[in-house]
Structure formats: C-alpha cells, structure tokens
Amino acid sequence: MLGPVETRSVSPVFVGREHESDTLHEALARAGAGEPQALLIGGEAGVGKTRLVEEFAAAAARGGAVVALGGCVEMGADGLPFAAFSTALRALRRELPDALAAASAGQEEELARLLPELAEQPAARGTGRPDEEGTARLFELTARLLEQIGAGHTVLLVLEDLHWADASTRHLLSYLFRTLRTGRLVVLATYRSDDIHRRHPLRPLLAELDRLRTVRRIELERFTRQEVGRQIAGILATEPDPAQIDRIFERSDGNAFFVEELAVCASERCADLSDSLRDLLLVRVEALPEDAQRVVRIAAEGGSTVEYRLLAAVARLAEDDLIEALRAAVNAHILTAAPTGDAYRFRHALVREAVGDDLLPGERSRLNRRYAEALEADASLVPADQRVLRLASYWYHAHDPAKALPAVLDASVTARARHAYSEQLRLLERAMELWDTAPAEVRARLRPVDYTEVYPLCGCDPATTPLRYLDLMAEAAVAGRLCGERDRAMKIIKRALRHLDDDHDPLRAAWFWIQRSRLVQAKAQGDGWQELARAQDLVRGLPPSEVHAEVLANVANWSMIHEPGPDAFSAAEQAVEYARMVGAQEIEMTARLTLGGLRVEAGDVDAGLAEMREVNRRTVADGIASVAGRSYVNLPSELESVGRSREAVPLLEQGIEYTQRFGRFDHEAYVWGNLAESLFTLGRWEESAEAACRSRRVGQSAKPRAFHARIRAELALARGELAKAAAHLADGRAYFGTHDCAPQHTLPLVRIAIGVAAGEGRLLDARAEAGRALKDGFPPGTQRYAWPLLLSAATVETRTAGLPATEEGRADALARIRRAAGALTVNVPVWLAYERWVHAELAYAEGSADPEDWAPVVAAFETLERPYELARVRLRLAEALLTGGEDGRERATELLRLSHAVAEHLRARPLADSAALLAQRARLSLTCAPPPRAPADPAEALGLTQRERDVLRLVARGRTNRQIAEELFISPKTASVHVSNILAKLGVSGRGEAAAVAHRLELFPGDPLTAPAPG
Secondary structure, eight states: OOOOOOOTTSOSSOOSOHHHHHHHHHHHHHHHTTOOEEEEEEEOTTSSHHHHHHHHHHHHHHTTOEEEEEEOOOOTTOOOTTHHHHHHHHHHHHHOHHHHHHHHTTOHHHHTTTOGGGOSSOOOSOOSSOOTTHHHHHHHHHHHHHHHHHHHSOEEEEEEOGGGOOHHHHHHHHHHHHHOOSSSEEEEEEEEGGGOOTTOTHHHHHHHHHTOTTEEEEEOOOOOHHHHHHHHHHHHTSOOOHHHHHHHHHHHTTOHHHHHHHHHHHHTTOSSOOSOHHHHHHHHHHTSOHHHHHHHHHHHHHOSEEEHHHHHHHHOOOHHHHHHHHHHHHHTTSEEEOTTSSEEEESSHHHHHHHHHTSOHHHHHHHHHHHHHHHHHOGGGSOHHHHHHHHHHHHHHTTOHHHHHHHHHHHHHHHHHTTOHHHHHHHHHHHHHHHTTSOHHHHHHOOHHHHOSSGGGGSSOTTTSOOOHHHHHHHHHHHHHHTTOHHHHHHHHHHHHHHHHTSOOHHHHHHHHHHHHHHHHHTTSOOSHHHHHHHHHHHTTSOOOHHHHHHHHHHHHHHHHHSOSHHHHHHHHHHHHHHHHHTOHHHHHHHHHHHHHHHHHTTOHHHHHHHHHHHHHHHHHHTOHHHHHHHHHHHHHHHHHTTOHHHHHHHHHHHHHHHHHTTOHHHHHHHHHHHHHHHHHTTOHHHHHHHHHHHHHHOSSHHHHHHHHHHHHHHHHHTTOHHHHHHHHHHHHHHHOSSOOOHHHHHHHHHHHHHHHHHTTOHHHHHHHHHHHHTTOOOTTOHHHHHHHHHHHHHHHHHHTTOHHHHTTHHHHHHHHHHHHHTSOOOSHHHHHHHHHHHHHHHHHTTOOOHHHHHHHHHHHHTSSOHHHHHHHHHHHHHHHHHTOGGGHHHHHHHHHHHHHHHHHHTOHHHHHHHHHHHHHTTOOOSOOOOOOOOSOHHHHTTOOHHHHHHHHHHHTTOOHHHHHHHHTOOHHHHHHHHHHHHHHHTOSSHHHHHHHHHHTTSOTTOGGGSOOOO
C-alpha cells in the first residue's frame, strides 16, 4: 500500500542475546529431530523480545522451518477468544494448505471454532444443552492437528504478547505445553513481565508451566553499557561519543526500546526533552503533521491492529490525505504495516499505550462510537471471525447501553460457539451490568432463543418470551462452571435463587438448584444432596418437563452412588419415562444408564448389563458423547463388580479411544482408573500402576486423582510397602474430601486403612477402623466394596486370636462381621466366593482349622480370574491341611508352590514370605521336584474328556473362546464352559497356567503350535 520507507532508527545490528539465541536454536534442532519444544520468553516492555523472536524466526525460515506467527489482541477488557491461535493457524494454512487440510480432515466443523475458514457453514448457535467438554475436545483436536502437521514439517509456532491473552488462549497454550509429545514443533510464547502483577490472570499459568520440565523459560535482561553502545552505533551508523553512551545508558537503564528513542532524539537534536518516559514516547508523535497525529490517535483506540479500510472509515480523510498521514507515521517509526499487508499496528505497544492514555475521556467514547458505526455500516471492514466481538467492545466503550447490550450478547453467543466459556462468562457479566441502563424497548426485543442455550430447560417458548435477567444469570452460571470459574458461578446462582424467592417459577428455581448441587460437589463443599432435594421438592406434582426429568435423573444418579435402593430405582424409572414424554434423549439415556447399574447392584445382573450395553450402543451411534463417555465408565465398572474383569478390559480400551477422540477428559480419567482396577484384579499389576498414573495425568478434577491414589495404595499394601500405602491412602482421603462420603469412595479406603494398620501390627486400630465402618451396616447395592472390607476385618480377627491385649471386644467384632455378612447379596459367583472366604476366616478366628472350611473357598476362586486372591486362599487351605496331619502334605505342598509362584510373580512380598515361612515350618520344599513319569495317557489321568482335550489344545495355541468355538463348531458360551472345567481339573487359575501344564505334561507332543516359545 505504501512505498519503501526509511528505517534508520531501527538498528541493523542485532545486539547481544547470544545465550538466548543458542537456547532457541538448540530447541529448533531438537524439534527437527522429532522432539517437540516449548519455550516462554519474558521481559519488560521494550527490552527486545520481539526483535529476538524476529531474528530467530528469520533464521528458522532460512533453515527450512515453517513459521506461523500469532499475536494476542488487546481489546480493552475483551481479548478475542483464541485470536493468537487463529492468526497462527491461518498462517499455517497459507504456507501448508495441503498438510493442514489433511490434518483437519473429518474435524473441520470443530476446528473451525479456531479457524472459521475450515467450515463450509458457520457454527450452529446451540443445541439447547451446553457442551460439557467441548473445550477439552477442541484442545485435543488442535494438539493432534499440530502433531500431524509437525510429522512432515518443522514448524515454529510463535504466540506474542501473552499478557494480553484471553483465558481460552491461555488454557489452550497450557494444554499444548502439557500434552505435545510428537512432531517437529517449537511452540514459543512471549509476554511482558512488568505487566504481570499479583492478580494478573497469566500469573497462575506461569507458575503452572514452571513446574513442567518440558517448558523452558527465558527472561531477557536489559542491555549492558557495552551493548547499548553497539546498539547506538547501529542506529546512528557511526561510533557514538562515550559521553553520549553514558547519558543514554543512564536514562534508558539498558531498555532497548528507550535506547532507540533516546538515540533518535539525540540525533534529531530534540529540545527540552522531558525526564518523563511517557513524554519521551510522545515526542515523535507530537512532531508529526496534524493529520498524522489524528490518525495515530484513532489507531490507538482501534485495537492492537487496525485494518486500513476501517481506519479510513473512522478517520474520514480524503484517501490521499490518509495515505500521506500514514506515510508520515510509518516513516517516524510509530506505525508499521501488519504482516498481512492490509492493516497497521504500532511498532511498539508502549507508544500505543502512551497515545491512548493521552486521549480525553470524551474523545475515547467518540472514537469507539465511530468505530462501531463504521463496522455496522460495512461488516467487511474486519475479518468475519472478529466482527461481532470487536463491535461489542466498541459499543461498550462508547458508553451506549442501547447498542452495547445486544452487541455484547451477540458476542457472548460467538464466544460460546467457539467453546471460549471464560470469554462468554465475562461478556454475560458485562450484559448483566448493562441490563438496567439499557432502554426497556431494547430489552423487550431480545429473545432467549438468540442468546441462551439453557433457557429451553425452563419450560417456556424461547422464540416468543422476552429475554429475562434470570436467563442471563442461568447462561452465565453454566459458562462459569464449564470454564472452571466455580466461585463466580456459585455467586451468580445464589443471586438468582434470591431473585426467585419473590418470583414463583418452580421449574427455573429447580434448574438453578441442580446447578448449585453440581458446583457444591465439584468444589468439595458437600455431597450435593440438600440442593437436589430442594429441586425435587420444587418439581413434585408438576407435569412432565425437561427440567423435571433432569432433576429425577440427577437424583437417581446421586442415589446410585450414595444410597442405592428402591428410591433410586423409582427416580431412575420416572426420569426415563418423563424424558421420553418430552423428547429429551440425552436425559433419557443418562437415566437408563443409571437404571442399568442399579439393576446390576440389586442382583438382576443380566438385565442390568443388557440395558447398559444398549445405552452404550445407542449413544455412540447417535453421537451423544457425554452419555457415551459415562457408559464407558459405568458399564465396565459393573462388569468388574460382578467378577467379569477380563470382559471389562477390552471395553475399557475402547472407552479410552472414544473419550480421547471426543475430548471427554474426566470420563477418560475414570476409564483409566477402572482399567487400573480390572488389571489389578487380573494380576497385571505393572499395567495397573501405569493405568492409574494415566488416570491422574488426564483427570481435571480431584476424584480421578483419588482413584489413582487408591489403586497405588492397594498395590503398595499387597507388596508390603506400608509407608507408601499409608501415603497414598492419605492422598486418596484428601482428594475425595470429607464432604462427599460415597460408599464407592470411602469403603475401599477403609479397607486399605485396616490393611495398613494390621500390617504395622496395630491390630486394635485395625479393629476400630472396621468397627466404625460396620457400625451402621452397608447400604444396599454396595456388596462390591463391602465384601472385601468384611474380609479385611475378619482377617484382622484371625490375627488377634490368642493375643490377650486384643481379647476384649473380639467377640463383638466377630458378631458385627457376621451380621453385616448376613445382610449382603451373594447371588453372583464373585460375591459368593467372598462370602465363603469371610466365613472361613471367622471359623479360623474362632479356633477351627478344618480344610472343609477352605476347600469350597479355593474351588470358588478357581472359577474366577483373580490370581492374587486365589493364591491367598490356596495358602489358607495349605495351612489348614498341614494342621490336619500327614494326609494333606502332598496337596498342601502343591498349593504352597502355586501360591508362592504367583506371589513372586506379582512381587507380593507379604504373601510370598508367608508361603515360604509355612513351607519352612512344615519342612516342605517350594522347589518343584522332577515330575513322576507320566502315565501313558496323562490327559485321561487328569479326567479330561475328548472334547476338553480338543479345547485345551487350542487354549495352548493361544486361541480365544470365540476362535475355539469357530474351529470346533460350538458356541462361544459352550467353549467358555469347557475352558472353566479344564481350569478346575488342572487346578489352575488362568489360561496361561493351563497352557503351561499342557506343555509340562507334554499332552500334545506332536503339535508344534503348542510347543513352548524359546526363552
């Protein structure tokens, strides 16, 4: 647009920064090798951050890297959501159109929230229900996009002026810094450190990133006197006088930008130069012609970058006059052309701030009005994705409520569509601020359907009912919850409920009480039941509605977790019915999932699991990601509950893939936690520990961290690492908190506490822990957690036998355990197995060591895939057999060997030591002697039928039940029955052990496919 301009005042010599440049180039080299790099450059305004980045970017480009530059936009208090990322992605699209198209294929609609050009149609205004994890999904897709592009190209992504970043940009940058693991990527962000005051929103992010070892932080220092001299020489193109260097160094204090300003002023012999740095920044502005000064003042109020056509519309100068004014400002190094070539920005933000501060209040309002009027007259003056948000800012700062209110509400919708919930919340708070000052006729024209998503839940027609202040509060409360601003959301909800005290609107009030319940639980300030009970009271007796259905669904889900029973079942059934009547599919699926879980816990296992599988199938097929994600948590959890751990694992692996793909991160964390639990049950303890760690890393709330702590505590306890177990137990209790005592959280922790106390020899403390848990019995449907706890309590009592110090209260403790056991359900094999184990321990505690007590326990666990528990009960049976005399020594020896082998494999040191000690006392060897000569037909000696031999041969080949069924032309269920019979006859707990027995006994000597693998 303008011809070449002189750039004398910018030093052609890049001064200093050798160490910082080396760090940047080292990061670029490591990124080129496939290791993503994350860097932060901080420094005070004018210290030289931009120049360092420009030099580095130019060098990277010369080396073949693709440079994508984005800057955060200062719009008063209105940062544009994701502005820096949008600009950078736009640059990537220009440089690598094919690569970006391939990387975004199939996700264009979602990624268009960052780069609108990707979508053929603009984002929909809403579906009537807020997207709970839309932001997380967008972040994950952005990370994948960058990683995929970085697989084929070295990319330098630069985000400048992070101190102006909106909350969404900060959160996305944090996510990228934490999660990028592959790709030739350098993500570099700069910020002004002198702006980061104690309450600046960037401060927590910097503290968080400082804890990440993958993020390097560079702080630019001011120049030394020698460097100032070199900079002045470059600017003046001559060696400066030492006295001049001293004066400029003293006044600038080494700040590169001030050095430049002072050097230019000295070269132009500016008279009466003020000691005020602010005045220094205005010296060159005030030396401009009048039209140029006017244009500079207009540009200062327009934003960080102002488009030429918008500037022309506001300045209202003849085109030639405008161009001459811009030329003067550019030649004076006050303005510079933006990289896009169609806009202008201040060469340094300090000058823009000084010019803006010099404007009179009325002048600022008038300029904002003219910007807004120009933009209303011609929407094409700014990029389409910025128009609504910039218009809202201009009208707001023009102090015109009639225009500002609808503009701010439009901007809030745009922010919501981009999952920028922090910005949506701030805009809605601004709308509430404007509400009373806006004319009544303006408010009367506003409709909820245009501005809210949550309003349809309140039972009114949003197309004909005027927008109300309460609608804004509802929308703001949800936005606050979604962006993590829980305290702000809670304040809004409390204010709304006070408004509703004088306004009989039970549906709306019930809806706010639901939101309050969620926040109370999220903030660990209670279990949320009082709030739900208020909501239930408000809708009781009202006709079916979406709010009514949602209240009942929330009540049912809360009750399933805290107090399962008939009331929970009734609420779930009614929620399903009401949701169907009003067409609320998501609520219906949520309630059906809860209903299925309640059926399983009540003992109707097959019907409950079938219901949950159907919900999973429907929600995945229909794209109801929130419920589908939850189904991948709850269904495998119920499978684990009824002893079907191996069936749960592949479903959990599917759930991980699904929740990652759709950004359901808290659901993913719970899926990892459930996987850790099932892997622990199956004896895959190292994998279990890794899954628990993944749960902690992914989870965005405290409960996944508590789940991780619980699993690690169980592992440590089983391995005899009591100090670690106690530490993890304390973490688990802290994360679960004291305000939400759900049995699924508290009972496992009590069981671990009993185990830690017993392991440390504090038997009375262990008894007391158990006594507190058993005092009031167990809620119905909690047998999954209750049986293992009762077992721990009973095991403690076996250790107290004969100890005088523990005799007092022992009878009461045994009686409490018996009463509690008698009230629990046993109609599932795993629960029945635990029931037999508990009663065997109780009999042992009372002096009985009869093998007849333990043989049924071993038989029950031999049908389950729980190697650790099986090893423990085998040890108990071996002990009982050895107590009975010589007749049981051979069987006891085999049991001890199996138990010890499993304990050694799992590194379960207490169990291994107990087996070894018992063998030593009984003078038995745990080393297997050479097996006796096998009979002519060892399979027949084992009692295997011909069909069982055929099945075992395929098991030894590593076939699954389905593959066995296909090869033998039987059903998978029949194959499963045969496998179970084989395991029982071989006396082993799993398919691997069965295959090992087949190899050892050479049952199939002519079959090479069943031969042991080398090594």
